[in-house]
Amino acid sequence: MNEKIIINNSTESLEIIPKNISIEESRRNAISSIEQLFNAEKIAYIIYIDDKFDINGQKEEFKARLKQIKDNGDYLTDNDFQSLDWDGPTLRFEEQAINLWDNNENKRELLHKVCTHLHDEESANTIPALEIENCLGDKIKKLTPDEWIRNEYKLIKSLTEDQKALCLFDFQFHNGNNLISDKNGAQLAQMLLEQEELSNKIICGIFSHTFSEEDEDEYRKKYSRDFNIESSKFYTISKSRFAFDPKISAFAEGIKNMLLLPYVEDLKKQAIDVFQTSNQTATEKIKNISPKTFNHIIQKSSLKEGIWEINTLFRLYGILSKEENLRHISDPSKRCSFNNSIKKIRRIDEIGTGYQAHLNNKQLIELRKSEIYLPSELINPLYLPISCGDIFLIKNTEYILLVQPCNLALRATDGFCGKRAYNYKNGLLVPLKKGDVKKINSPAIEQIIDPNLKETIKYADFSSYKNISLDLLDLIVYNVSGEAILNMHQPTLTNEMIHFPWLKRYEYIFKEFEKYEKALIYFNNIKLKLETNDQDIRGLKKFIYAPECLKDLKINGDDIYDYSNRKFKFNIKRISHYKSPYSDDLLQKFMIYLSRNSFEHDFTKS
Secondary structure: OOOOEEEEOOOOEEEEOOOOOOHHHHHHHHHHHHHHHHHHHOEEEEEEEOHHHOHHHHHHHHHHHHHHHHHHOOOOOOHHHOOOOOOOOHHHHHHHHHHHHHOOOOHHHHHHHHHHHHOOHHHHHHHHHHHHHHHHHHHEEEEOHHHHHHHOOHHHHOOOOOOEEEEEEOOOOOOOOHHHOOOOHHHHHHHHHOOHHHHHHEEEEEEEOOOOHHHHHHHHHHHHHHHOOOHHHEEEEEOHHHHOOOOOHHHHHHHHHHHHHHHHHHHHHHHHHHHHHHHHHHHHHHHHOOHHHHHHHHHHHHHHHOOOHHHHHHHHHHHHHHHHHHHHHOOHHHHHHHHHHHHHHHHHHOOOOOOOOOOOOHHHHHHHHHHHEEEHHHHOOOOOOOOOOEEEEEOOEEEEEOOOHHHHOEOOOOOOOOOEHHHOOEEEEEEEEEEOHHHOOOOOEEEEOOOOOOOOEEEEEHHHOEEEEHHHHHHHHHOOOOEEEEEOOOOOOOOOOOOHHHHHHHHHHHHHHHHHHHHHHHHHHHHHHOOOOOHHHHHHHHHHHOOHHHHOOOOOHHHOEEOOOOEEEEEEEEEEEEOOOHHHHHHHHHHHHHOOOOOOOOOOOO
């Protein structure tokens, strides 16, 4: 930690320059945090099962790894390897490697030097087994797979009533597994978890190099599925947390995650119980709504406002389910149980390991995206109407639609069916761009949330907004792909999936584009009769092929119409939706920008 921390107040800025902490001190702190975690949870020790503890079985690996170094040309210069002729013939070199192994009493140290020199994925499989005892001392019990089978769980059975053990299983076994040659670490963990009398004394983990730290959660799901292990009963820790972090703070964090597992799973179970009970009660309440009331809410009120009935149904369910969630969690016993679980989690989580996450948590990002955005694969197949916050891709540029929601709503009653109030015809598109947050300081620029971005931000550039015809933009509603496409062979649509006011709206749009189609065809006929370089043709071309609604967005009018198939295809696609209240807030700020005051210039300044 050597970055400056700057604290600003109203009068001054204070700079705090953190003390540089050595790797050795960081490692000691991580080991200390593991000890604190063990004390907090009464963990007697880690039982670590790995074939790499069969050191005599590593001869072939040692030879192969030395040959890899020879082939790479990045030779080891340590005194222990002076007997090797790195530039000699391969067969003689391999004989020298075997002799070096056979005649060395400290094979662990020899293999450790080779692995730390290579520092590759396979090294990550070996290094933890060679180093972990130096870190944890008598808090680690090392066993080969065969030793684990012969032990018959005695290390667990010997624990006192209030003690527990962490059981770490390597996944792949190549040595020291004669008794279980057909099994891997996940299967050994499964066998242990089936021992009901021991289940409250153990926490299991798969400690492997076969997956990275970033992929731990995915492999936990995979092993749960492949080996029929409840995912709530074990955790996955990548060996890279130990092998590639000299401070081992990442490994300490992995141990913390293992210890949190039973409490987090218990909290999840409590939450699911509340949700299921609330859902059942809310569903029962909907069932008990009288036909007259249900019809008024879902059908009549939706028709009056031109709202999709399913949206009103979801709204009703949301009202009832939220109320029931609060009602069920208000039970004192449930609240106490919930709060106690939080306290247990926090007690462990507050023990610092020194770990600083450098990887993106994919699941976290996806959940945050779900909170902020609706993806195109949901909104487009549902033929959802365009709405404030819709994001479109137009010729490689993203735009967000910012319009008062009531102005976009279609009326559903006779005479106004398929029309917007006051015949509202145009929308405003604001381009979305990416940039450095430090350089953005303008009332014309407003950040929008994008969980995928770290070094840069996404922002709406109010100053570059575009007007767009809603006749054009509405076309995306009628296509599962979310593209603005219109088949001129279809003057009407029959589609039970599309809300009926939008079917009427389609007919109005078709008539408008029918006029434009005729203009294109007439112009094309005239063009064929005249010279292509005729000055009059060139003068009319920009008006025919690029009317205002297309020109502002730089869509080439000559390419949007297929004469042979009578089809319009505009380079516009709905790619996501920025949810409320985020889109509402952006709309409000955009309106403030448009209504900003202007002042005469100050002529006293030179």
